[in-house]
Amino acid sequence: SKEPLGDVRADRRLFEDPNRTIGVRPYSWQDPLKRIHWAATARRQTLQVRAYEPTTSHQLIIFLNMVTLPRYWQGTMPALLEQAISIAASVAATATEMRLSVGLLANGCWPQSDQALKVLPSRSPDQLMHILEALAAISVLPTISIEDLLLQESGRLPWGATVVVVSASLSDELLAALLRLQAVGRRLV
Secondary structure, rough: OOOOOOOOOOOOOOOOOOOOOEEEOOOOOOOHHHEHHHHHHHHHOOOOEEEEEEOOOOOEEEEEEOOOOOOHHOOOOHHHHHHHHHHHHHHHHHHHOOOEEEEEEEEOOOOOOEEEEEEEEEEEHHHHHHHHHHHHHHHHHHHHHHHHHHHHHHHOOOOOOEEEEEEEOOOOHHHHHHHHHHHOOOOOO
16 A cells, blocks of 8 residues: 555554554664653663554546447446446445455436535445445446546545456547556556
8 A cells, every 4th residue: 555554554664553552562772762662761760662554545446438349329238237337336345344444436426416426435344245235226428528537536545555447348538548647656456
C-alpha cells in the first residue's frame, strides 16, 4: 500500500504507526527524543524508547460496469451481466474475509433513483451484506459510462486503494481511462 499508516500489519519496518506501541527497546543515538518512554526509563535506569508496530492500510474499491454490449442502447446480455455481478460479489466476499476495507461503485442506479450506485468503503462486519443488497437491487440501465464514473470518482478515492474493475465488455474508452489512472499511480486490477 502507498499509505504509510493504516490498519493491517506490514511485513517490513519502512513506516511505523505511532498509535500502536508494541513495547520498548534500549535507546539508540538515531532515535528522536520524543520516542523516549520515561516511565520505562525510570524503571530500568537506562534510556528506553517506544517501539511501534509497522502498519499499512488496504482498501479495495470495486467498479462494476452494467454495460454488456459495446453500446448501452444495444441492450443487455443477461448471462454476462449476471456473471459480472457474481464476480463483483465474489471479490467483495473475499475482501471482507481478508478483513480489508471494501467498497462498491457501479454505473447502474438504485431503484427509483437516477444516482449511480455507491457503497462507501468500510471494514464493518455488515459491509458484505450492504454490498450484496446493493447488487441485488441495482438497475440494469446505466446512468453514466464506466469511464466517466472511474475518472469522476478516482479523485475521491483514498490514495492507496486498489481499484478493481469488473466489466463484461472492454471498450477503447474504458481502456484509455484505465491507462490514464495507471499513469497517475493508481493500482488497478
